[in-house]
Amino acid sequence: MARTHEAGQLHAPGSSSIAYVPAWLTPPADVNELLPKLWARTVERGADGAVRVGGLSVAELAAEHGTPLYVLDEADFRGRAVAFRDAFAAAFADLCGGADVYYATKAFIATGVARWLAQDGLSLDTSSSGELELGLRGGVPGERIALHGNNKSRAEIEKALRAGVGRIVVDSLQEVDVVAEVAASLGVVAPVMLRITVGVEAHTHSYIATAHEDQKFGLSLSSGAAQAAVAKVLTRPELRLLGLHSHIGSQIFDMGGFEVSARRLLGLHRTVEREHGVTLPEMDLGGGFGVAYTSEHDPLGPEEIAGRLADIVARECLAQGIAVPRISVEPGRAIAAPSTFTLYEVGTTKDVDLDGGVRRRYVSVDGGMSDNVRTALYDADYSATLASRASGAPGVLSRVVGKHCESGDVVVKDEFLPADAGAGDLLAVPGTGAYCRSMASNYNQITRPAVVSVRDGVSTVLVRRETPEDLLSLDAG
Structure with a gap:
């Protein structure tokens, strides 16, 4: 059994200097590719290279609803629910x-x-x-x-x-x-x-x-x-x-x-x-x-x-x-998780040199463990893609992290993201429809994101974004 260090596996005694990338993760031939099994059914890249869902671009969704944002594909969610209903009825x-x-x-x-x-x-x-x-x-x-x-x-x-x-x-x-x-x-x-x-x-x-x-x-x-x-x-x-x-x-x-x-x-x-x-x-x-x-x-x-x-x-x-x-x-998860992705805006990035000449890029986003605690809690793995545009830059080993005062504030542990991804870009993390909003918190007094559903070019707020006033309303002082 490998020993785990509180700062992460890379710091564990006896860890290999070359074991920074999990065996299943390989550098992509195309950093813009969307692997279908990870995404809701209407998610695609538009002609401009930006990710679209239900007929809307992520830029439109971010402009109207802000980020971080849980984006739920209604047709996908309901399609998966009906597929389970019909499959079990027939079987x-x-x-x-x-x-x-x-x-x-x-x-x-x-x-x-x-x-x-x-x-x-x-x-x-x-x-x-x-x-x-x-x-x-x-x-x-x-x-x-x-x-x-x-x-x-x-x-x-x-x-x-x-x-x-x-x-x-x-x-x-x-x-x-x-x-x-x-x-x-x-x-x-x-x-x-x-x-x-x-x-x-x-x-x-x-x-x-x-x-x-x-x-x-x-x-x-x-x-x-x-x-x-x-x-x-x-x-x-x-x-x-x-x-x-x-x-x-x-x-x-x-x-x-x-x-x-x-x-x-x-x-x-x-x-x-x-x-x-x-x-x-x-x-x-x-x-x-x-x-x-x-x-x-x-x-x-x-x-x-x-x-x-x-x-x-x-x-x-x-x-x-x-x-x-x-x-x-x-x-529950099998219906909800694939139907939703979380949309973030990138802030700072920094490169960290690791042993053996390996370099990892830390990409900080405007959310984090308050909107997805599963990575910290369960050591869960997620994927991510540059969503606001396509990129011709090569993929670099990256870790998507949040803005909380916690070293364990990791959203995506390992991913190859375009080398030119930077401040102002939108990043999408798929598979966040299950347990992410349900387990969300106000750590560091961060307000929880909105949940919007998208269908046929229309977005609908299912759960509105919290405001600072919402948090203050519970403060008896």
């Missing part, structure tokens, strides 16, 4: 009459986005009263909303039950009683699923792997907590057990983890039905499907994901001699 049609797609709102949600999802027939997976409220305001019916979370408050549970949510995903033995008590106080029966920790080590960053034993989510299958929760729910008349739920992690490309998870979940499903004499009509296999942030990533499409999961479920149900329950999944 599971003969097995269980179709499947339900719950968009994971933690990736990104706004009232306008919820309205699109309501119109396009998707459901919502929420994990707070705020996400629930945005879904309801966007017109998503309560019965098509799920409430998730490992530490739901009684107020959140009550809000969900008053809204008539279709499911509350119970995360602990203690929460069984809490949900039952709140349901009793309202005189309703709460539809619940149990989140099961199936013991799968997903191939992803440890912070976003969620089905191994030593973490905060779910009811352990191996320890017996899952079985105890089933028995407890069945003793509470205020609760109606819909089925079992599993989520193994995020940014996953290997379907093997889903196969193991489904096998273990269906094994418990069979045991519950046979030992307790109840029918569990539903099962949720979670989400976490990977997307392309750089050229190294090769994600599966919705049809292939749905087809493989349908094969897994059909095979396991047949082997265990049980009927196929109604399946649901929870893509």
